[in-house]
Amino acid sequence: MTKDDLRRRVWTRLRLAGAMRFPSVEGRVPNFVGAERAVAVLSELTLWKRARAIALTADAPQASARRKALRQGKVVYVPLPQLRGDKCFVELDPEKLGSHAAATMSFRGALRYGRVVAPSEMPAIDLIVCGSLAVTRQGARLGRGGGLCDLAYALLRSDAKVREYTPILTTVHTLQIVDDRIPMRGHDLPVDFIVTPDQVIAAPSLHPRPRGILWELLEEERIRAIPALRRGRREVRAPSPRQL
Secondary structure (H helix, E strand, O other): OOHHHHHHHHHHHHHHOOOEOOOOOEOEOOOEOOHHHHHHHHOOOHHHHHOOEEEEOOOHHHHHHHHHHHHOOOEEEEEOHHHOOOOOEEEEOHHHHHHHHHHHHOHHHHHHHOEEEOHHHOOOOOEEEEOOOEEOOOOOEEOOOOOHHHHHHHHHHHOOOOOOOOOEEEEOOHHHEOOOOOOOOOOOOOOOEEEOOOOEEEOOOOOOOOOOOOHHHOOHHHHHHOHHHHHHHHHHHOOOHHHO
16 A cells, blocks of 8 residues: 555545544545644643644644643644745744734644744754654554655754654544554655544654655755745855865
8 A cells, every 4th residue: 555545544544434624625634533632641741841833734633732732831833834945944932922822823823923934043953843644553654645754853853953862743533543554765764743622642662764855856846936945055065174
């Protein structure tokens, strides 16, 4: 079964069970029924309670995690769509947002009131919460396709904003947990914990994390389309002082 086959299978499973909400557009991370309950479970974890800076994807089921994080005084970082611009993350700091914090629940509001930053301007990230289309109990993760979540992590790792053991979690519906094998390449991001509306599943560390940007696996078109990658490649190619 290919990744696209598995995506379609999970989408069909959720649709037949009536477990999807608007926007239920195929090709996106599903906005599953019970997403708020999953975040309630997530917020009881010690990992969450101790975190001060959290990286969150902009997927619909993670919106309530963004809301809870801001209400609890945590600083949230959300990658821009397509990682556009050298400054490809939005910083949402509740102390700076003030009365505008509620407006940042929409991504348009986040862009209007948040601060656009480059990875180099961010603090160390304590916790990553990402959206998923499918996951396995062994920690393999399948996104919506395109690899942008993987690239966002690689950019943060390259700038030392996340470490080897920075926890990675995902919130999903139980129907998104699959027994099928999800092929994991070197650039694919695994998860440490799977959080559903009813439970937390600790995944064994069977899949290595990307240690940064794997240039040999990136197509030239992708590098040219993302400014942060273009800049990163220039820095990689630049001669060191010893070579000059």
